[in-house]
Amino acid sequence: MKNATTEPSKAEESQDRGAHSVTMPFGNEDVDALFDMSAPQPRYRELVERGGLVEVMPGCAFAFAAPLSEFVLKHHELFSxxxxxxxxxxxxxxxxxxxxxxxxQYRRLLDPIFSPRQMDRQEADISRRANQFIDLFIDRGTCNFTEEFAEVFPSSVFLGLIGLPEADLRTFLHMRDGILHPEKIDPEALVDVQRRTAVMNRAGEEIYSYFTALIKDRKRQPGNDIVSRLVRAEIDGGQLGTDEILDIMFLFVIAGLDTVSDSLTCFFAFLATHPDHRNQIVEDPTIIPAAVEELLRWESPVPxxxxxxxxxxxTMPDGTEVAAGTAVIVSYGAANVDPSAHPDGFEVRFDRKVxxxxxxxxxxxxxxxxxxxxxxxxxxxREWHRRIPDYWLTPGHERLEFPPGLRHVKDLMISWA
Ligand code: HEM
Known part of the structure; x- marks a missing residue:
């Protein structure tokens, strides 16, 4: 989501822009630092302490302090x-x-599809898929965790949810990379905005045409998968249009695949380098739900x-004025280590009660x-630590690379005995 640029809609453009401006407490050298994902937590805290709201360019501000972020997120009538x-x-x-x-209306329709009860029904399938990937490399004693597990496992689960065969995994990964990692498809896309846009637009077309065909198919032969449920779904007595279903599925591809992959690479990089934390999980797997929450807080994979x-x-709660039309981006990473919300936020504790x-x-x-x-x-x-309780960064690969974008580790190499 970091790559987003914004253009106010017609309705927003017609709003009174007012004369207010966002406070800009310091200079632009901080902007580059904002996108350095290698060890962001100390910088997050510094930005919180320096005021918590930073206008990075005219008309675009970041909210770092937890109270300001909460205000933006909970006042959708003020922040569209x-x-x-x-x-x-x-x-x-x-x-x-x-x-x-x-x-x-959309959430009422979509929430039940992803409810905890639905996920209970998926548990065995999710577990089977995780073990299937581990089977492929466990005897080797080493793997590229990013490529061989983190990137493929969530997409495989998602294929199951939409009732598609494993054979479509590569097509899926290709569509996802086209939007979220265009440089994997065209290395020039890293530096050339036009090439980047071209790859993303092509991937967008692929997503639309892939799901258009799938929707057509599910209309003919409905099943119990997500697309079939959307085809049957109604809002105000009317069925969803094909475009609406496409716009939902497009978001799922962007929001549902990479986020889990990125979280996994952050989690395993942390655990491979913090044996005490890892041992807590091995010795008492019942702490896993709390460990997941704590690692989500500390790593904030979606920054x-x-x-x-x-x-x-x-007028923000701290008195700062934000002008109409300003795009405000909330930093979840900063809110997650803001001392006002998490007094001991720099301690990673799997026994955290709240x-x-x-x-x-x-x-x-x-x-x-x-x-x-x-x-x-x-x-x-659970499955990894049951089968591979002790592991470490592969010698020669101790330097972790966190590319810009969502927080993730490129080519996380880990080994075990
Ligand atoms: C650890 C993994 C994930 C993280 C950290 C994460 C994080 C987030 C965050 C921070 C938002 C709010 C964005 C905003 O308000 O601007 C969001 C929204 C969303 N996420 Fe996730 N996400 C994850 C996994 C998933 C998965 C697996 C799906 C699959 C369906 C998904 C679907 C969505 C959707 C559809 C929204 C938009 C909700 C709305 O606008 O009402 N996410 N996610």
Whole structure:
């Protein structure tokens, strides 16, 4: 979501932009640092302590302090999600770019598909898929965890949820990479914005045409999978249009695959380098749900959310003025180590009793897939540590690379005896 750029919609453009401006407490050298994902927590804390709201360029600000972030996320009438995200999509993503009250209609329809009870039904399938990938490398004593587990496992689970065969895994990964890692498809895309946009747009077209065919197929032969459920679903007595289903599925591809992959690489990099924490999990697997929450808080794999656009001039809780039309991006990573919300936030503690982190966001747009993500993360920690309790960074690969974007480790190499 970090790659998003924003353009106010017509309605937003017609809003009074007012004369207020966002306070800019320091210079632009901090902007580059914002996107350095290698060890962001100390910088997050510094930004919180230096005021918590930073205008990184005219009309675009980041909220770092937890109270300011909460204010933005919980006041959707002041901060609209109706922004144009240039991610290869040609229409708004549903429900991310939809404001209440329409947003609630979509969530009422989608929430039950990802409920904890639905995830209970998926548990055996998720566990089977995790073990299938571990089987492929366990005897080797080493693996590229990023490529051989983290990147493939969530996509495989998702294929199951939409009732597609494993044979489609590579097609899926290709579509995902086209949007989220265009440089994997065209290395020039890393430095050349036009090439980057071209790859993303092509991937967007692939996603639309892949799911258009699938929707057609499910209309003919409905099953029990997500697309079939969307085909049958109704809002106000009317069925969803094909475009609406496409806009939902597009978001699922973007939001549901990479986020879990990225979380897994962060978690395993942490555990491979913190044997005390790892041993806690091995000795008492019942702490896994708490460990997952704590690692989500500490790592904040989705460092920031989709931009919100101020619908009018807003006075923030700390007195700062935000001008109408300003795009405000909430830093979940910073809120998760803000001392006002987490007094001992720099300690990673699996025995934390209360953990009100915002790694899944907050307010009406709080992550739709959080129960699925949690299930995948918990199952992985359980199955992996049952089969591979002791592991470490492969010698020669101790330097971890965290590329820009969502927080993740590229080519995390781990070994075991
Ligand atoms: C550990 C993994 C995940 C993390 C850290 C994560 C994080 C987030 C965050 C922070 C948001 C809020 C974005 C915002 O308000 O701007 C969000 C929204 C969303 N996430 Fe996740 N997510 C994860 C996994 C998933 C999965 C597996 C799905 C699969 C369906 C998913 C689907 C969504 C959707 C559809 C939204 C938009 C919800 C709305 O607008 O109402 N996410 N996620």
């Amino acid at each position: 999600s109706r922004v144009q995200m240039h991610l290869g999509n040609v229409r708004p993503l549903i429900p991310l770019n939809v404001d209440p009250p329409q947003h609630a 920031s959310g989709a931009p919100r656009v101020a619908t009018r001039g807003v 953990n009100r982190h915002v790694a899944f966001g907050a307010g009406v747009h709080r992550c739709l897939g959080s129960h699925l993500a949690r299930r995948e993360l918990r199952v992985t920690l």
